[in-house]
Amino acid sequence: MSRRVPLARRALFQDRRRAALAAGGVAAALLLVLMLQGIFDGAMGQVTAYLRSSPADVIVSQRDVRTMHMSVSALAPETVAGVQQVDGVAWAEGIRYTTTFLVAADGRQQLSYVIGYDPATGRGGPRRLSSGRVPGRGEIIVEEIAARRLGVRAGDSIGLLGGSYRISGLFRGGTTITNSVAFIGTEDFAARAGNSLAYVLVGAKSGVGSGELARRVADALPADTVQSKERFAAEEASLVKDMSADVMRIMSTIGLLIALAVIGLTLFSLTLAKLREHAVVKALGGRTRYLAAVVLAQAAWSVVLAVALAAVLAVAMAAAVGRVNPAIAVVITPASVLRTGVAALLIGAVGAVVPLRRVVAVDPASAFRRAS
Amino acid sequence: MSPVSVRQLTKTYGQGELAVAAVRHVDLDIAAGEVVLIMGPSGSGKTTLLLMLGAMLRPTSGSITVDGVDLAAAAERDLPPLRARHFGFIFQDFNLLSALDVVENVEVACNLAGVTGRAANERATALLTRLGLGARLRFRPDQISGGEKQRVAVARALANDPPVILADEPTANLDSAHGHEIARLLRQIATEDGRSVVIVSHDQRLKEIADRVLWLEDGEFRQLAAMATDPVCGMAVETGDGPHQELDGRTFWFCSTHCRDEFRAMPGRFTRGGENAHSITGG
Numbered sequence: 199m200s201r202r203v204p205l206a207r208r209a210l211f212q213d214r215r216r217a218a219l220a221a222g223g224v225a226a227a228l229l230l231v232l233m234l235q236g237i238f239d240g241a242m243g244q245v246t247a248y249l250r251s252s253p254a255d256v257i258v259s260q261r262d263v264r265t266m267h268m269s270v271s272a273l274a275p276e277t278v279a280g281v282q283q284v285d286g287v288a289w290a291e292g293i294r295y296t297t298t299f300l301v302a303a304d305g306r307q308q309l310s311y312v313i314g315y316d317p318a319t320g321r322g323g324p325r326r327l328s329s330g331r332v333p334g335r336g337e338i339i340v341e342e343i344a345a346r347r348l349g350v351r352a353g354d355s356i357g358l359l360g361g362s363y364r365i366s367g368l369f370r371g372g373t374t375i376t377n378s379v380a381f382i383g384t385e386d387f388a389a390r391a392g393n394s395l396a397y398v399l400v401g402a403k404s405g406v407g408s409g410e411l412a413r414r415v416a417d418a419l420p421a422d423t424v425q426s427k428e429r430f431a432a433e434e435a436s437l438v439k440d441m442s443a444d445v446m447r448i449m450s451t452i453g454l455l456i457a458l459a460v461i462g463l464t465l466f467s468l469t470l471a472k473l474r475e476h477a478v479v480k481a482l483g484g485r486t487r488y489l490a491a492v493v494l495a496q497a498a499w500s501v502v503l504a505v506a507l508a509a510v511l512a513v514a515m516a517a518a519v520g521r522v523n524p525a526i527a528v529v530i531t532p533a534s535v536l537r538t539g540v541a542a543l544l545i546g547a548v549g550a551v552v553p554l555r556r557v558v559a560v561d562p563a564s565a566f567r568r569a570s
Numbered sequence: 571m572s573p574v575s576v577r578q579l580t581k582t583y584g585q586g587e588l589a590v591a592a593v594r595h596v597d598l599d600i601a602a603g604e605v606v607l608i609m610g611p612s613g614s615g616k617t618t619l620l621l622m623l624g625a626m627l628r629p630t631s632g633s634i635t636v637d638g639v640d641l642a643a644a645a646e647r648d649l650p651p652l653r654a655r656h657f658g659f660i661f662q663d664f665n666l667l668s669a670l671d672v673v674e675n676v677e678v679a680c681n682l683a684g685v686t687g688r689a690a691n692e693r694a695t696a697l698l699t700r701l702g703l704g705a706r707l708r709f710r711p712d713q714i715s716g717g718e719k720q721r722v723a724v725a726r727a728l729a730n731d732p733p734v735i736l737a738d739e740p741t742a743n744l745d746s747a748h749g750h751e752i753a754r755l756l757r758q759i760a761t762e763d764g765r766s767v768v769i770v771s772h773d774q775r776l777k778e779i780a781d782r783v784l785w786l787e788d789g790e791f792r793q794l795a796a797m798a799t800d801p802v803c804g805m806a807v808e809t810g811d812g813p814h815q816e817l818d819g820r821t822f823w824f825c826s827t828h829c830r831d832e833f834r835a836m837p838g839r840f841t842r843g844g845e846n847a848h849s850i851t852g853g
Contacts, residue, residue, distance in 0.1 A: 200686035200687030200688075200689075200690075201686060201687045202678075202681045202686050202687075202690075203670060203674045203677045203678040203681055203690075205667070205669070205670065205678060208669040208670055208674070209667075209669040211669075212668065212669035474665070475665070475667050475668065478661070478665040478667065479667070479678070479682070480650070481624070481626060481653065481659055482653065482654060482659060482678075482679050482682055482726070483650045483651060483652075483653040483654025483655070483679075483682040483683060483730075484650060484654075484682050485647075485650045488682070561626075562626045562653075563621045563626045563627055565659075565661060565665055566617055566620070566621065566626075566661065566662075566738050568662065568663065
């Protein structure tokens with residue numbers, strides 16, 4: 199298509215201050231939406247960090263228990279043996295699990311999931327330690343951010359379940375604003391919180407898919423809940439989402455409404471300021487659809503600029519937040535930028551409705567009226 | 571056949587007792603290369619007539635034929651392309667698009683007629699160069715003078731090579747020198763390009779370049795022989811029963827007793843202008 203005079207762009211950027219204010223205003227509103235989404239995505243990543251790093255392909259839990267978050271699961275002790283007999287199972291390992299407080303010597307506390315696992319296999323523990331070694335008897339490994347909050351480091355002691363544990367190592371991932379994860383050996387866990395098996399992690403033999411393995415284990419253990427790791431993580435994410443969805447929806451709606459107001463006002467004021475020129479264009483032979491395309495192009499330009507600006511600001515703010523408070527993970531994903539961009543384009547189209555009505559109603563004859 | 575042919579053109583606003591006829595049963599033929607100047611008092615229907623000629627206002631009755639196309643019968647959706655291809659418009663306030671530079675202002679008119687890209691740019695550049703604006707192509711409207719703005723508007727009017735140019739008070743916002751310049755340009759456009767030029771104006775200077783001067787009053791064309799110019803305010807006035815004054819064997823006609831009294835107080839101030847001070851010449 200041959201080049202046409204870019205009337206929409208020229209008119210939009212003729213007053214650069216107005217264009218900057220418009221793009222900035224919309225970007226600020228979209229930034230709110232992106233940051234909320236980023237906080238949500240970050241929290242989701244933290245909540246599912248243990249699961250995502252686990253070598254398990256399938257997870258067995260008590261009947262109707264589908265998550266670790268906000269759940270208590272108790273399995274029969276023979277469950278591990280039962281799972282090991284299923285065709286396609288490479289290994290099965292039970293973990294213990296409870297929620298309690300880690301207490302530092304100075305009294306500082308950190309709410310934490312505590313997982314009892316077998317340090318010899320390491321399958322139920324963190325995939326990698328950032329420092330130190332796996333826990334022996336009377337030892338614990340703690341998440342780095344939680345350790346920082348508690349003011350402790352490897353070698354220090356913390357209180358847990360009525361006993362004192364020496365920190366043998368640290369790992370990364372899993373601490374949220376409110377919660378963390380810590381690991382102790384199975385025997386210590388049994389000594390302090392009972393020997394009740396909470397979940398069984400199951401590894402598949404080579405060539406067996408997690409879905410197929412989950413089906414086989416479920417057939418063998420009809421009284422328990424069996425899920426692939428992916429399904430389990432999705433349930434976990436869904437739980438967190440359900441807990442925060444309404445707040446997210448309300449805040450995002452507010453953000454998008456602010457964006458709508460800014461886009462609408464910008465386009466409306468621009469259209470009003472250019473009504474006479476629109477009349478001139480009509481008088482010169484411009485069809486209404488040409489001017490409508492001008493208004494829509496201005497909306498699109500405003501939105502695209504604002505989305506780009508908001509995305510850059512969101513990434514910068516996410517990095518800044520992570521530096522100030524590592525427990526708050528803000529993750530700005532291309533998908534959330536795309537989603538916000540699409541929503542903003544729709545908002546831009548809605549914001550263009552009133553200006554479009556004005557443009558449609560412009561009488562070309564008004565170009566002949568004297569300018570006031 | 572004339573490029574522009576108007577028959578029994580009437581425009582009435584309102585209905586019943588409130589109906590006001592802005593233009594009544596006007597007949598007009600304009601030849602190619604002809605400059606027609608339409609004058610008349612404010613509210614006489616000049617602009618209404620111009621709007622109907624330019625396919626921007628539907629007549630109540632009658633026909634307007636431009637290059638064989640009856641504008642009054644054309645479908646609404648066909649009017650924008652008709653305007654783009656058959657007419658060039660020149661406005662009193664120039665009406666350039668402030669966000670575009672000089673060459674883009676002309677290019678955009680080409681775009682509206684379907685000419686885009688390099689072709690539009692070359693045409694706009696050639697027209698502007700012809701009108702002496704070759705050094706102003708990338709200037710914005712707020713960076714050029716009033717006379718230059720009106721020349722850009724003339725170039726824009728010529729962008730799609732239309733057979734008819736419609737100009738509404740083209741010299742009203744210009745000083746004397748620039749006014750003359752635009753007047754000469756309009757004459758040149760008619761003579762050299764063979765376009766029909768219709769000018770609506772109060773500017774007496776434009777009579778010099780017009781082939782015909784028509785006087786519109788109360789929506790009808792009147793005989794120019796019965797018209798004179800008020801030497802005080804410059805308005806065209808009817809001769810007959812109105813305020814007038816005899817002086818040195820000549821009769822001066824006025825729009826009001828106020829103007830006549832001002833004339834009586836100091837006649838020398840208003841008669842120094844010469845022989846044209848008291849009459850309109852028709853083409």
